[in-house]
Amino acid sequence: MCAVADSYDYDLFTIGAGSGGVRASRVAAAHGARVAVAEEYRVGGTCVIRGCVPKKMLVYGAHFAEDLEDAKQFGWNIEGKSFDWVRLRDHVLNDVTRLEGLYGQTLSNHNVTIYRERATITGAHEITLASGQVVTAKYILIATGARPHVPEFPGSEHVITSNEAFHLDALPRRVLIAGGGYIANEFAGIFNEFGCKVTIANRSDTILRSYDAALRDRLLQISMVKGISFLFHAEFEHIEKQADGSLLVKLTGQEPAEYDAVMVATGRVPNTQGLGLETIGVATGRNGEIVVDAFSKTNLDHVYAVGDVTDRVQLTPVAIREGQAFADSVFGPGEPYAVDRSCVPSAVFSHPPIAAVGLTESEARNQLGNIKVYQADFRPMKHVVAGRNERCLYKMIVDAANDRIVGIHMIGPEAPEIMQAAAIAVKAKLTKADFDATVAIHPTMAEELVLFK
Template sequence: MSAEYDYDLFTIGAGSGGVRASRVAAAHGARVAVAEEYRVGGTCVIRGCVPKKMLVYGAHFAEDLEDAKSFGWTIEGKRFDWKTLRDHVQNDVTRLEGLYGQTLGNHKVTIYNERATITGDHEITLASGKTVTAKYILVATGARPHVPEFPGSEHVITSNEAFHLDELPRRILIAGGGYIANEFAGIFNEFGSKVTIANRSDTILRSYDASLRDRLLQISMVKGISFLFHAEFERIDRQADGSLLVSLTGQEPCEYDAVMVATGRVPNVEGLGLETIGVELGRKGEIVVDAFSKTNVDYVYAVGDVTDRVQLTPVAIREGQAFADSVFGPGEPYAVDHSCVPSAVFSHPPIAAVGLTEGEARNQLGNIKVYQSDFRPMKNVVAGRNERSLYKMIVDAANDRIVGIHMIGPDSPEIMQAAAIAVKAGLTKADFDATVAIHPTMAEELVLFK
């Protein structure tokens, strides 16, 4: 590698994408350094999908313990202690943070636990004043929750703070209609909070199939979650007793103990010095990159949420891997395919999807076939729970190829991971039909569509 610079690669941000890129580049023989001003691991590990999934697991026990009665179990004296779960989750986050740092260290990656700013051509200055040079710079600083500005907005929390609450709010308002809003609504609801979702439109989870959105809305309302549509913040006032008086458009002012905003995420680009070397930003402040994650500046790359392509951890990891292999590896450069990416919403019950929705398929393909299974899982039948699952398969009528699968029901994300391989591989409905079912399972519905 080049002796002209202090490092072959300097990565700003040690989240999922930055860590993967740095580790792989080092494995290819590059001299690599990473700067992280907060905690190694990034959004997913420290304040995102990992601790959130742990809270989801904890929330599931609320219904499981109740359902256990129908399966012959007697559980006396059950109670939930928020602080116990909160602290166990944070302890595991700290454990994972250590493992991420250990992985970088094992690959001889230099870690700077401080902020880094681009101050010149191939030049990075650390908060301590140290200046280093690098042949390539990778920006992997992720994104942060968007907090709208209105009178009293200083009283709201985001998903970042939700993991550290001293106590559970008795009444919580969650603003937003996306996956974060619906996931935390399910979590707080199962923990006993009275949850209200306020959405500025009349649609939740707008990127998902309409049938799944409607089913989740119906189930959530049965579980006691309230929804306010076409409702935007006017103001929030803190009252003498500490409660928050919230005024929303079209609604009477109402009291809550906490207000959480989950209204999207914005790329972390401020203060990085990108303007110093002329890195191009997009309309939303995202770093503009090509298919190979390269910016308009030849030696500067960016991966993950800061590029606002697909804001999912596995996508950032793929982008980081592709960057490191392409720039430092012995093989030919390659780009990440951002099409047909599976996703999940860890709501109660969860949603999972891959490929085109029914609406998208009709618009793009015209002639399609839609197969649907609306059923009550066996466990719910025994438990006396009326909650129904919905599986949906979208097929291109011209060639029998499956172009979309959509599911809402217990363990849908676990089932979807294998099904997504089939959709990505271009398998047909006939391929699914020829596969013998595993009985009795919920997943067998995927090979029994008629």
């Protein structure tokens, strides 16, 4: 374990109790460090409180709209079905509170001191809490995450973000969602399945630009069939709140239109304002992100940062790994190590969901030149029986020089669940021949991965 001077109140003080901060604090304490963490909102951070976890619960709830309809073709008679948004909302929020308690309990069980207030860096090894209490620490870890970016324009005070979407008193009959990324497409699917009229406005002509073009096009096509409208090259000019509470929205290239809610999902901004970084000279980047090296260390030897506040890979599992690596490297008995951010799998919980790992076809052509592309375009058995025309698309990208699989891309039911195992194979640099040699599990959608010809 790293030697720590007793002159400090704590060996580690973590600012922010999100996924990365909680993991780092817990592991550092397990290594024997004296640890405290400050959280001004709720323990658990974006993922647990207002991000991936409650969003996935809404995704589950939204899926029942189609499942109940499909059930008729499987012999089920479902009479008088209806949807109660408030009941789902409250159940989700109650479960978030349960999870928050578990996260706090985990920290307490590891003897981590929790300060439920804002913390500011006021000196080299000094932190001042909102209550006025001053504490010192040998190491400071910043894990304050990021927040939704809200563009400035006349009437921008009338918009909501994903934060507020979980707390709506009622579902909007007409909702405009600005953005083309995963948050915009996920909430578009959720609101659409709940019966809202959804319009996505994107400032470019491409949704989900980091994903394979074939999957993007397929999601766009399916979303439009489901009734979601898309406006491209459309940016806000102004929003006016009308007497009946509706919002009159003017977008570039579009006639003014009325909506009951406007949600912006146009990226996330690192939470670095007001932390006191400038007090001790912690370097930040163009977007306010904290600049760190491969070991999550800032330009100061005693200050580290992990997670979205560094704006490297904004994914919860990556933040958790960064927190683990930091704690092991600084307080553990072994050699320091860095997180390998290559070949990180990801998913979009749209309707249907997308999952991907490795290079897209375009990236592979640019980087490798000679590649082989295998593709399966099919209707799942469940969709066939239900009379649903929606099709899955699976792609495998192979380096022709050595038969190694460099990318897998999927859109279809349960794609993220299937991808978790498939990502191991890509990370392990397995070949197409390895997949070919694997016996299929039939009948499944996943078997298509070992049947590519």
